Amino acid sequence: MTELNVHLDHAATGLPRHPDAVDAAARAAHMATPGRGRHGAQAAAAHVVRTARESVRGLVGAGTVCFTAGATHALNQAIAGMRPRPRAVAVDPMAHNAVRRPLLALGVPIWILPHDESGRVDLGAACAEWEPVDLVVVTHASNVTGLVQPAAEIIDIASKRGARAIVDAAQTAGLLPLGGLGGAAAIAFSSHKALRGLPGSGALVLGHGVDVEPLVTGGTGADAIEAAMPAELPERLEAGTPNLPGIASFGAAARAAPAARWDWERASAQLRESIARAGGRCVGAGELPVVAFELDGFSATEVEEILDRSFGITVRAGLHCSPSAHETLGTIGRGTVRASAGATTMADDLAALEAALRAIARAAKS
Amino acid sequence: MNDVSVLVQRDCLGGDRIVELKLPRAVALPDLDRVDGVVTRVVLSELPRPFFKLDVPGRFLLTGIIGDPRIRVTVRLSVRDRAVPTAIDVARSLLAGP
Numbered sequence: 001m002t003e004l005n006v007h008l009d010h011a012a013t014g015l016p017r018h019p020d021a022v023d024a025a026a027r028a029a030h031m032a033t034p035g036r037g038r039h040g041a042q043a044a045a046a047h048v049v050r051t052a053r054e055s056v057r058g059l060v061g062a063g064t065v066c067f068t069a070g071a072t073h074a075l076n077q078a079i080a081g082m083r084p085r086p087r088a089v090a091v092d093p094m095a096h097n098a099v100r101r102p103l104l105a106l107g108v109p110i111w112i113l114p115h116d117e118s119g120r121v122d123l124g125a126a127c128a129e130w131e132p133v134d135l136v137v138v139t140h141a142s143n144v145t146g147l148v149q150p151a152a153e154i155i156d157i158a159s160k161r162g163a164r165a166i167v168d169a170a171q172t173a174g175l176l177p178l179g180g181l182g183g184a185a186a187i188a189f190s191s192h193k194a195l196r197g198l199p200g201s202g203a204l205v206l207g208h209g210v211d212v213e214p215l216v217t218g219g220t221g222a223d224a225i226e227a228a229m230p231a232e233l234p235e236r237l238e239a240g241t242p243n244l245p246g247i248a249s250f251g252a253a254a255r256a257a258p259a260a261r262w263d264w265e266r267a268s269a270q271l272r273e274s275i276a277r278a279g280g281r282c283v284g285a286g287e288l289p290v291v292a293f294e295l296d297g298f299s300a301t302e303v304e305e306i307l308d309r310s311f312g313i314t315v316r317a318g319l320h321c322s323p324s325a326h327e328t329l330g331t332i333g334r335g336t337v338r339a340s341a342g343a344t345t346m347a348d349d350l351a352a353l354e355a356a357l358r359a360i361a362r363a364a365k366s
Numbered sequence: 367m368n369d370v371s372v373l374v375q376r377d378c379l380g381g382d383r384i385v386e387l388k389l390p391r392a393v394a395l396p397d398l399d400r401v402d403g404v405v406t407r408v409v410l411s412e413l414p415r416p417f418f419k420l421d422v423p424g425r426f427l428l429t430g431i432i433g434d435p436r437i438r439v440t441v442r443l444s445v446r447d448r449a450v451p452t453a454i455d456v457a458r459s460l461l462a463g464p
Contacts, residue, residue, distance in 0.1 A: 301384075305438060306413065309434065310410075310415040363410035363411070363412040364408075
């Protein structure tokens with residue numbers, strides 16, 4: 001990597017971290033374990049967790065927040081733990097492996113929701129062709145193309161047919177309002193992407209009355225004599241010592257989210273225009289500033305390597321842990337480059353990407 | 367040649383295997399002439415840090431930056447069981463000169 005470092009991999013992790021999130025984690029690093037014992041030190045830590053839980057809940061507006069190790073953990077918990085167990089499931093075509101793999105592990109029929117060539121769910125066709133599923137998992141926004149699914153409408157359709165819905169909001173938490181997804185049984189997201197909290201923290205927000213069997217059992221700080229995990233949430237899904245610095249950071253990032261709002265629609269348009277002007281071919285379609293693209297004459301991994309090592313620009317090549325999306329886009333055999341912007345991305349960063357892609361294309365011709 | 371260090375190994379698209387190595391010295395342009403079986407050779411010398419790509423079909427793709435000791439060897443599917451030895455052989459051939 002060169003001295004210049006342009007981070008255009010915000011879909012993987014939001015950098016630099018939000019300063020409030022870093023400060024909160026640093027303070028929490030010196031605190032006791034919440035909920036263990038009755039002493040004042042744990043009470044102070046418990047207060048941090050309570051406050052963070054309320055702040056994270058504020059992103060959704062309702063439901064019970066259960067802290068997890070990340071969105072992947074939350075999605076596995078929701079999919080594998082959902083009771084009654086689903087007998088058949090539906091999923092949109094842009095699912096991340098954090099959804100695809102636990103769904104496959106269920107061993108039940110999987111219906112891919114009807115969609116257009118960009119992977120956007122066709123609501124009319126979904127209604128007309130509805131299969132007898134009892135669980136639907138929706139990718140709120142694709143981590144490959146930034147495509148935003150009509151999640152609220154899909155949840156509504158599912159609900160009217162007696163199916164529960166789980167939403168993977170990993171790419172949208174802190175960016176899009178999640179309040180309209182309140183009809184979902186569960187919403188999963190992490191702290192470290194658009195929110196720019198520390199990695200290692202996530203949330204599973206469960207709707208009222210949703211029954212989820214814990215994947216992990218152990219100590220909760222209460223009811224120690226009982227053989228089973230407590231029935232109450234969030235304790236039921238939070239066995240073991242909580243990641244206090246991560247949770248504190250998550251809460252601070254969630255509190256900062258409204259103030260950190262940025263014009264991501266403009267950034268998305270600028271990112272797509274920069275890539276296209278430089279000769280890159282954008283793949284698929286999307287709304288968020290997450291763009292899959294190809295550059296003639298180079299593989300995706302070559303573009304990634306050149307941008308990183310010759311220009312100090314960080315992007316990501318490959319399948320982006322979403323073979324389903326690449327299958328849909330027709331890029332499964334080769335993958336794509338992905339550039340993704342965040343709240344800290346400056347116009348100069350996009351200009352640097354455009355100039356670099358132009359230079360690569362020009363050098364290849366000379 | 368013990369000072370060639372393997373930094374990363376990971377799977378790649380289509381079953382290839384990527385091995386990244388650090389050489390004891392930076393790669394120089396003449397080093398590229400010592401790799402056998404190269405069918406396609408690309409050097410993007412106009413870039414701020416010149417990128418090179420040597421393709422030996424059916425065996426590996428070697429990429430890196432002139433002036434940098436780190437190289438990436440994408441070992442093809444047919445020989446991926448010997449990914450690390452293949453990558454180390456490539457490193458040795460690069461460094462075989464003065």
